Amino acid sequence: MEKISLALQRVFGTQTPEEGLFGPALKAPSGTGSPVRQPGSITYTRTRTLEVTPQVLERHRLASVRNDTSADAFRLLRTQVLMQMRQNGWQTLAVTSPNKGAGKSTVALNLAMSFAMEADYTALLVDADIRDPDLRHMLELEPGPGLVDYLLGKATIEDLLIHPNIGNLVVLPGGTPVANTSELMRSPMMAEMIRELRGRYADRLIVFDVPPILAGADTLALSTYMDATILLVEECKTARADIERSCDLLRDSTVMGVVLNKSRELPEPEPITNPKPGFFQRYFGAEG
Numbered sequence: 001m002e003k004i005s006l007a008l009q010r011v012f013g014t015q016t017p018e019e020g021l022f023g024p025a026l027k028a029p030s031g032t033g034s035p036v037r038q039p040g041s042i043t044y045t046r047t048r049t050l051e052v053t054p055q056v057l058e059r060h061r062l063a064s065v066r067n068d069t070s071a072d073a074f075r076l077l078r079t080q081v082l083m084q085m086r087q088n089g090w091q092t093l094a095v096t097s098p099n100k101g102a103g104k105s106t107v108a109l110n111l112a113m114s115f116a117m118e119a120d121y122t123a124l125l126v127d128a129d130i131r132d133p134d135l136r137h138m139l140e141l142e143p144g145p146g147l148v149d150y151l152l153g154k155a156t157i158e159d160l161l162i163h164p165n166i167g168n169l170v171v172l173p174g175g176t177p178v179a180n181t182s183e184l185m186r187s188p189m190m191a192e193m194i195r196e197l198r199g200r201y202a203d204r205l206i207v208f209d210v211p212p213i214l215a216g217a218d219t220l221a222l223s224t225y226m227d228a229t230i231l232l233v234e235e236c237k238t239a240r241a242d243i244e245r246s247c248d249l250l251r252d253s254t255v256m257g258v259v260l261n262k263s264r265e266l267p268e269p270e271p272i273t274n275p276k277p278g279f280f281q282r283y284f285g286a287e288g
Contacts, residue, residue: 052139052164060138061106062113077107077259078114081230084256085205090227091198093256094128094208096219098242102234103261105134108209115205116169122204124161124197126172128222129211131181133174139164146175150193151184157193181211185221194225213246220249228256235262 056062085093095108108125115123127135130148141162149155162171184190197206208226211218223229229250233243247255 046158047161047163047170049163049165050141052166056140060109060140062110062138074107074110074114077111078118081111081256082115082118085228088227091204092194092206092208092225092227094210094219094222094226094229095232096210096213096229096246097232097234098214098238098246099212100132100215102212102232102238104212104232105129105138105209107230107232107259107261108207109135109138112171112205112207113166113169115207116167120203122168122170122201124170124172124204124206126197126206126208127174128185128208128218130174130184131177131179131211131216131218133177135171135209136173139171141173144173144175146173148175148178148184151187151189153189157196182217182221185218190222191225213249214242223250223253226253228254230256231258232261233258235260237262 081093084090093111095104095111097104105127112123112125115121125135127133127147130146130151133146136143136146141164145155146160150157150160157172160172160175162173163169164171178184197204208222210222213219213231231243231246231250
């Protein structure tokens with residue numbers, strides 16, 4: 001985890017002493033007048049609550065709810081992402097990768113879990129990789145309906161949401177995999193759903209686990225609804241050409257940064273701001 005932490009520092013910059021690991025003190029969203037909430041203090045009445053055991057979290061490397069050093073990398077990532085989202089008033093964040101296997105679903109779930117532990121926020125994690133949904137498997141939930149069923153008009157969002165009893169986290173599973181994913185992503189139902197999710201709660205942060213950018217047009221179809229995107233790459237596996245191609249496809253999106261996953265060895269952290277031309281080349285000097 002130390003190497004992953006260094007990777008995150010390398011991408012997002014180092015924290016200042018005033019911020020610490022958990023970032024600055026967060027204020028309640030302006031205009032809400034709501035008291036500060038403690039994680040897990042919401043009583044879910046309509047949303048189904050299913051218990052996810054610590055053993056499940058351990059099996060799937062879901063470290064962000066643990067109180068040891070293995071969670072530091074995701075807490076650091078959460079701090080840096082939250083700072084940018086608060087500063088810009090963003091609510092929706094997509095997590096993607098050039099290709100399958102880089103660990104984007106693991107990062108998306110850990111990041112959403114970290115958001116859900118914040119007192120001033122709730123978090124919604126949407127499994128929008130409906131060609132190959134993985135979040136239900138990672139939480140070891142029983143097979144069932146999900147986002148696909150909503151997009152096909154077979155279910156309402158309220159009937160699909162699940163609270164895994166982790167902080168203020170709610171999950172929208174992907175459902176049964178389908179083939180015509182691009183059409184569903186561009187459908188009016190998807191646009192209406194995202195508008196509804198954004199507008200219902202001012203303190204909700206919505207993380208979308210979206211398909212790999214080079215696997216099809218799904219992510220590009222969703223990108224117009226996203227405030228920001230994180231690109232996940234795997235050291236020694238993701239080719240430079242794939243990174244450059246992904247960057248080009250996302251040129252009209254706000255790429256918040258890149259997470260270098262499964263790193264073996266990294267140089268000293270180097271702070272950066274927003275991606276510029278040549279951004280990826282700075283951090284990937286050799287293909288692989």
